Amino acid sequence: MAMPAGPTTDKPLSKLKEEICDIGRRIYNKGFAAGNDGNISFRLGPNEVLCTPTQICKGFMKPSDLCIVDMEGNQLAGHRKRSSEVLLHLTIMKERPDVKSVVHCHPPHATAFAVAREPIPQCVLPEVEVFLGDVPITRYETPGGQKFADTVKPFVQKSSVVILANHGTVSFGESVEKAYWWTEILDAYCRILMMAKDLGRVTYLTKNETQELLDLKKQWGFKDPRLTEELADCDICANDVFRESWGQTGVDRRAFEPPPEMAPSPAAALPAGVDKEALVAAVTQEVCRQLGIGA
């Protein structure tokens, strides 16, 4: 596994600790981390990760409260005990050498989707389509151990934010601020979706409108699995990127209508080689025969 060779940042440790405390205040003030919920980390070097301690409110942390662990989760520094959730952070950092920071919390609107196991509808808001794309939901595991941390592995290469079934979210990036960013965008989006649904309906962008957004996304240098060859022919609004995982994770579309493009057309549903005209004629003939009328 490729790991960064030297220090991952030029910023002094004191500045990084301040940044973590600052994001802690933001997740607490947004209502993303009730009580002592949530945890934040930053990779200092190949085998050193700065992280938040257990049993502390993220809204009131001081730089001196933070801990340092190695890549296996052993505590190297700090007078408070490291978070039990740090294995989740380390697993993501091991899978993604480009990731410097991980933010885990329980934002209520995104977590509601995690509890409902409802896939996040796509092709609704332009900015969300460009910045977020399809968002995966993991299978459920009891939090805290490596087994729980492993549930994110199938998804971390294709997304910067993952919804943890019946639990919360985890997002990651090249800085603490950027790691947090995805969580804030996702929760605001989930909130808008729920409010629109309360009003009565969600209007989806058309396939062409969404394709224009994907073109912009490519132009601006943002990655999206739908822009890769492997998914070039996918239905871009139909959660095709992570759909294969739904069987294992219990995710299914129950609350939100599928986007219009998803409705299977009768012609598309026919097996290859079947003549649609001939089939319609044969069915009509059989119906008429059973009704005793001439066709």
Ligand SMILES: [Zn+2]
């Ligand atoms: Zn949690």
